[in-house]
Structure formats: C-alpha cells, structure tokens
Amino acid sequence: MSEQKPSSGHLVVTIGAGPAGIYSARKLAEAGHEVVIINRDIKPGGLVEYGIYFNKHKLKEGVRKQFRQILADDHVHYLGHIKVGEKADLTINELRDLLKPSAMIIAAGAQGTKALGIPGDTAVGVYHAKDLVYHFNGLPPFSEKDFKIGDRVAIIGVGNVMVDIAHWLVHEKKGQRSGRCGEARAGSARLHRCRNPVSRGKY
Incomplete structure (x- = not known):
C-alpha cells in the first residue's frame, strides 16, 4: 500500500x-x-x-x-x-x-435478480445465473440447494458468466447438453442466435 x-x-x-x-x-x-x-x-x-x-x-x-x-x-x-x-x-x-x-x-453489491419479463421466465427449472454461480462456488445457502437440471439446458446471455456456467455443466454435470442464446432485440421478447456449444457452437 x-x-x-x-x-x-x-x-x-x-x-x-x-x-x-x-x-x-x-x-x-x-x-x-x-x-x-x-x-x-x-x-x-x-x-x-x-x-x-x-x-x-x-x-x-x-x-x-x-x-x-x-x-x-x-x-x-x-x-x-x-x-x-x-x-x-x-x-x-x-x-x-x-x-x-x-x-x-x-458497498453491499447488487444482491437482487431480474426476470426477463417473458412468458415462462419463472417456471420450474428456470434459474438465475447468480444462484447457480453461488452454488458451484460453495456459498451457503446456495451450495446446499438441489438445482434440478435436465439433459438439455438453454443459457440466455453470452457474457463471461455464460462461459463459466456452460463449463460447469459440461465438466461437472457430465452427460448434460447446454445451449446459449444471444440477447433479444430491443423491445422484443424473441430470442435469436441460439447455438449448442456442445455439438457445434463456438465462443
């Protein structure tokens, strides 16, 4: 110092x-x-x-x-x-x-989460990135939570957090497939540029 x-x-x-x-x-x-x-x-x-x-x-x-x-x-x-x-x-x-x-x-940080505001964004099996990141990094109480994740996963967003979550899914949740989607156009709920990084997507 x-x-x-x-x-x-x-x-x-x-x-x-x-x-x-x-x-x-x-x-x-x-x-x-x-x-x-x-x-x-x-x-x-x-x-x-x-x-x-x-x-x-x-x-x-x-x-x-x-x-x-x-x-x-x-x-x-x-x-x-x-x-x-x-x-x-x-x-x-x-x-x-x-x-x-x-x-x-x-300096408590941004503790909340934001919904996308589209149909289904609060359905069972839809998780916020922050909760998953806290889970695999071992932060209680998220570390004890059982996240039910199926065989196919879609990740909305293409930032650094997407990379970490996809990496965790592929290497820690073996056998599961993951997809990622780019941002929706301004004012539109339609997603575009969806890819499957396991089979053909590149980052």
Whole structure:
C-alpha cells in the first residue's frame, strides 16, 4: 500500500467486503482514517470469492493477495459473518450508535435478480445465473440447494458468466447438453442466435 498520512481521527464503517468495499478501505486507510469493514459472509472478497469460477486459481489468488495486503493494514479492521439491515444482526442505526463513525459506506453489491419479463421466465427449472454461480462456488445457502437440471439446458446471455456456467455443466454435470442464446432485440421478447456449444457452437 502507499505511504499513509498521519491519523485523521476519523472512523469510517464500510458495509460489504467485495472489491468496492475493500478498495475503498485501502484509499481511506491511505488517507489516515480508521476503517471497520462489516461483511455478511465469513470470508471477504464478495464476487471475487463467490462469483469467479472455482478453477480459475491464478486469477482468484492474484486478487486475494491484494485483498490480504489491504486487510493486514493496521488501520483496517474486518468483521465477518454479520448481516446488516432490518431483521438482521444489526441495523444501520445500531451500527451508528455502537461505533459512532464519521461516515458510512454501503458497498453491499447488487444482491437482487431480474426476470426477463417473458412468458415462462419463472417456471420450474428456470434459474438465475447468480444462484447457480453461488452454488458451484460453495456459498451457503446456495451450495446446499438441489438445482434440478435436465439433459438439455438453454443459457440466455453470452457474457463471461455464460462461459463459466456452460463449463460447469459440461465438466461437472457430465452427460448434460447446454445451449446459449444471444440477447433479444430491443423491445422484443424473441430470442435469436441460439447455438449448442456442445455439438457445434463456438465462443
């Protein structure tokens, strides 16, 4: 980390220990502030830990090394396995009363999911990518969930997450076939450019 400024006397609470939360902690510590990171999960990392495919060891370890250096700073204090919110371990107001911070940063990430808004998008056997990624990366409670996956799979979307899910289906769910579909045209629910990467599709 860069050379730090003298202590500012300020305490900042950061909720969330993904890339945004941890890198904001680094900049705050460099400015001389004390930082307390509150994280829902036991381990820090967020999507670096639970969103990157589990066999991408070099990529994950490179980022983990940076995170370890930041969290080892004397001005940074990590508290894991604490949920913040209504009907959780602590509310925002309770955190304020307990720690009396000068500022708070909410870096909890995009926790929700979006439906496509087309017929059948909530049917049995239709899963959100985030839930599957958390499942094969071992994040509770998704790791314990039994995802019923048949012999043929269609994946809507052609981003990096599609590659990881297709890889998992082919190599971990042996014998299953997977397909992928490109985005629908703007304002249209009709899909196009569907391919089967197992038999002939290329990425």
